[in-house]
Amino acid sequence: MMLKIFNTLTKKKEVFSSIFLKSVNIYVCGITVYDYCHIGHARTFTVFDMIVRYLKYSKYKVQYIRNITDIDDKIIQAANLNHESVVDLTNRMIQSMKRDFLNLGLLKPDIEPRITLHIQDIILIIQKLLEKKNAYISKNGDVLFSISSYQNYGILSRQKLDQLKNSTCYSNKFFAHDFVLWKKLDVQDTPNWNSPWGLGRPGWHIECSTINDKYFGKHLDIHGGGVDLLFPHHENERAQSTVLYDVPSYGKYWIHVGSLLIKKNKMSKSLKNTVFLHTLLKVYDAEVIRYFFLLTHYRKPLLYNVNNLIQSKISLRKLYIALDxxxxxxxxxxxxxxxxxxxxxxxxxxxxxxxxxxxxxxxxxxxxxxxxxxxxxxxxxxxxxxxxxxxxxxxxxxxxxxxxxxxxxxxxxxx
Incomplete structure (x- = not known):
């Protein structure tokens, strides 16, 4: 039987066929490092760890990239709240993330690029989008992507452009959902970088398009992440990359991992129901956690439940007792x-x-x-x-x- 993957783009299972024979390029959106890794992150990256392991077992040469977003509004807010620099916060969170993922037993990505080390690459991509008339400079100096310039916008997440509401409050935009490629800043707004459009910093969506362009070019087999990234992040990223390369579709297979729920609610700081990975690893063996994640199909929502974790431990013990x-x-x-x-x-x-x-x-x-x-x-x-x-x-x-x-x-x- 040939490997079949459910492709979010086509909404059906498709026989897997890599762009290059026995070689697979995989990109998974990584963590925005403003806080410690939680179990939602753990589930997503455990799923892709499983996929990478199986592809390697199947004799594919796998190139696995997982980025690190180390500049973002949430990062700046968290650093200010902690009275520390953005660099100190992100370095601390990255070390914590790597320690957590090592303790969880995840394979290291082949490349784990930090966004702040690719600012010049981002600027070059934005320049190309401006040249192609898929981006414009707004009245306030921000560089924005024009989603109406891309006729297939919404096809990944099944959003219809004519049903996305416009609003007069977005006076700097052609369309309400046009998104920032480069955010213009004043000198006192740090961190910032020089660009042809003045001091500023990149928007979120352009970061992933740039990393993919840098390391994979047009040749991306699998793009993955949590289902919460489907819209607007992956929709916007795919729009940018598709017009950049003048291809019908960028990314051959799009894989999304279902949400992790706690008492039927999505885990979030506002609900104060976040479970950090390092906390869970103090209580349960990493393989018990992995087993718990894999007991539910990756596309389905997963309900976090202590009783199910205990049952996972019991089941895994049965396998190990025999293996002994x-x-x-x-x-x-x-x-x-x-x-x-x-x-x-x-x-x-x-x-x-x-x-x-x-x-x-x-x-x-x-x-x-x-x-x-x-x-x-x-x-x-x-x-x-x-x-x-x-x-x-x-x-x-x-x-x-x-x-x-x-x-x-x-x-x-x-x-």
Whole structure:
């Protein structure tokens, strides 16, 4: 079965075919580093970690980029509130983010560019958009993207341009939803950078288009992020990049991870229901958290629930208890899997190939565990070792059962 991915752009599952043979370019919108990483971030990046791992297992050469937004209104506000510089705040939050993701067991991106190190690249892209008449300089000096200059605006998020409300309060804009590429600032407004349009700083959406242009050019296979970024961020980013390259569509597959909910509400600071990742990692093993995330299909909303985390721990312990019996020196491991037991592999891969259906794949792991337990009662050591090896091998492809079983079980002996 060939890998199929649900493409947000077409709203259907499509057979995956990379632009270059056995090579995949993946860009995922990273964190705006004004605060600590929360579990919503953790879910999104765990999903893409799973996708990257599986593509690598499938022998693709993967180039994975996840940016860091280190200049933004929220960052400036947080720095002022903390009475520290923007640089001090962002450096501190970036170190915290990297520590959290390392502790969560995520693979490092191949490139993790900071936006402030690409200001000149951003300026060049804005100049090109101005030359192509897709951008204009407003009365107050801001450089804006003209969404009416792009006829397919709204196709990604299914927004209709004629239904987006205009307003007279946007006197500096041609259209209410035209968005900032370069925000003009006064000298006292820091941080700022020189540009052909005076002192200022970049808008949010142009940042991701620039990073993609810098490292991938036109050749972007997978663009990902949380579903909350679909509109306006990804819609705006895609509009910029599409007109920049004069292509029918920029980004071959768009993948969006569902929201994380707490008591049926979206996690937000205003509701005071934010759960930070470093807090959760103090209570639960990273792999328990990963297992909990993968138990729900990535496109569906995930309800954060302590009871479900506890159940994830119990389930993962069952897999590790069985895996603790694996003898790597057993002769059966030197041979290919017997055709008699290939059925588990086929079903597992079929699940993953169906838009990364990890809940179904995990259910196959437990069917495999059941077969392991039966073979143990029958005292059939060769079959047991072969099944256990399959259990570990399949789990590893999505980032599970990577720990030494005895170490995991010792750390997670209490429920």
């Amino acid at each position: 019996k694996l003898d790597y020196n057993h002769s059966v491991l030197k041979t290919e899997f017997s055709l008699k037991y290939q059925d588990f592999c086929i079903k597992f891969y079929n699940a993953i190939h169906d838009d990364f259906n990890t809940p179904c794949a995990i259910s196959i792991l437990f069917s495999l565990l059941k077969a392991v337990n039966i073979s143990i009662t029958q005292n059939n050591m060769c079959v047991t070792m072969q099944l256990l090896y399959q259990l570990k091998h399949l789990s590893n492809t999505i980032g599970l059962l990577n720990q030494n079983p005895s170490v995991f079980l010792k750390k997670n002996d209490k429920l």
